[in-house]
Amino acid sequence: MRQKMAGVNECFSIGSIVVCRTCYNKDIEGEVLAFDPQTKMLILKCPASNGQPGLNDVHIINLSLVSDVQVKKEVNTVPEPPQSLDLYRLNNRVRNQIEEKRRLITALSAGVTPEGQKLFLAISKTIKEVCWQGSNIVVFDTVTITPPYKLDNVRGHAECKALTHIRKVVEKHVKEQAAAEAATSVAGSPTMPQ
Known part of the structure; x- marks a missing residue:
């Protein structure tokens, strides 16, 4: 040594x-x-x-x-040069995170319910063309979801493919939220003696 x-x-x-x-x-x-x-x-x-x-x-x-x-x-070999940072990808990731925070701030300032915010975030994970118009969620500029953000609140042109897709996304989200709430209420409820 x-x-x-x-x-x-x-x-x-x-x-x-x-x-x-x-x-x-x-x-x-x-x-x-x-x-x-x-x-x-x-x-x-x-x-x-x-x-x-x-x-x-x-x-x-x-x-x-x-x-x-x-x-x-002691290491005497010359190490491989470090990989260069992919600044373009890094910048895009940072830009996307900033944009997501802006969307969330817009939702909060519009007085959107937590259910609406959760649905918005669920949609925005797979679809980037989503924005707020007041308290309404607008996807692809053709589909609108109004409060209380349930399946019945999804509106758009009947022949629009986006409407069918968004309805499936909302339906899946609503089911997942209901399952999560059920699991939470079961886990939080006291056990009754038998």
């Missing part, structure tokens, strides 16, 4: 396993993810503190505040 003191301005190879003793006399062992020699910052990937497999803790360590650093396993 090679030992390095905190004040030494050496590089740490990505993928190496190191142990750092902090100023709190705590040892942190992990795999080097990154090292910046100018700021003496070391980023370590460690096993998850909650013990869950597949998860990791990430520690950012200021080597100026570390009393001891030991390299347990």
Whole structure:
């Protein structure tokens, strides 16, 4: 095991396993993810503190505040360059999340019931062309769902394919909500002695 003191301005190879003793006399062992020699910052990937497999803790360590650093396993191979971020996909995901929050705010400001909000969210998971017009849900600009947001409240042109599809979505949602409420009421009801 090679030992390095905190004040030494050496590089740490990505993928190496190191142990750092902090100023709190705590040892942190992990795999080097990154090292910046100018700021003496070391980023370590460690096993998850909650013990869950597949998860990791990430520690950012200021080597100026570390009393001891030991390299347990040195990696000398050049690691593969990290995959580039797909910023287009990331931006779309962020944009979609922002749009969903705006829709929810619009619904809340229109005084829409929780049932209406749940139905709106259920529809918007599969259909993006859904919006609020006051307290009404409008899908594909052709189908309107009015309060109290039940199957009888779905309106549109009879020959419209979207109407049939939306009616099925609403019917499924209403059944799921009824089943969830039934399960909640059964789980919450006290048991009667026999």
